[in-house]
Amino acid sequence: MADVSLVQALNRALRDALRDDSRALVLGEDVGRNGGVFRVTEGLQGEFGEERVFDTPLAESAIAGVSVGLALAGWHPVAEMQFDGSSYPALAQVISTSPSTGPDRGAGCPCRW
Numbered sequence: 001m002a003d004v005s006l007v008q009a010l011n012r013a014l015r016d017a018l019r020d021d022s023r024a025l026v027l028g029e030d031v032g033r034n035g036g037v038f039r040v041t042e043g044l045q046g047e048f049g050e051e052r053v054f055d056t057p058l059a060e061s062a063i064a065g066v067s068v069g070l071a072l073a074g075w076h077p078v079a080e081m082q083f084d085g086s087s088y089p090a091l092a093q094v095i096s097t098s099p100s101t102g103p104d105r106g107a108g109c110p111c112r113w
Contacts (some may be wrong), residue, residue: 010040014078018048021076026053028063028080037082064090 004012017024026041032055035042045053056063060081067077081087 007038007040011042011044014041014044015047017076017078018044018052023074024052024076024078025070026078026080027056027066029056029058029082031055031080036080041080060086060090061093064093068093 014026018026026044028036028041030036031041032045032050032053034055035044041053056066063079063081064087067079070077081090
């Protein structure tokens with residue numbers, strides 16, 4: 001087996017997911033045209049289109065909130081956030097939003113937890 005870097009392995013895994021699952025999406029800051037700050041998503045937008053690999057504003061809470069909504073609608077989003085220090089406010093979206101939309105609230109939850 002050939003040695004691959006972490007970035008190459010992540011890029012291959014995302015490519016496989018997008019190829020094998022028509023509901024897979026990649027979203028985040030600079031993931032589209034620029035291929036992400038660390039180039040993990042390089043080439044994916046060109047191969048799978050802007051509808052499935054797309055840039056978001058610099059707003060981690062929005063990325064997380066949109067990802068929760070997409071998952072609840074049956075999509076399989078992969079949200080990329082550039083640096084973990086900015087991701088903590090986004091955690092509030094996952095903690096407070098996703099539990100309030102479950103079956104006990106009258107909404108079916110197609111999420112795979």
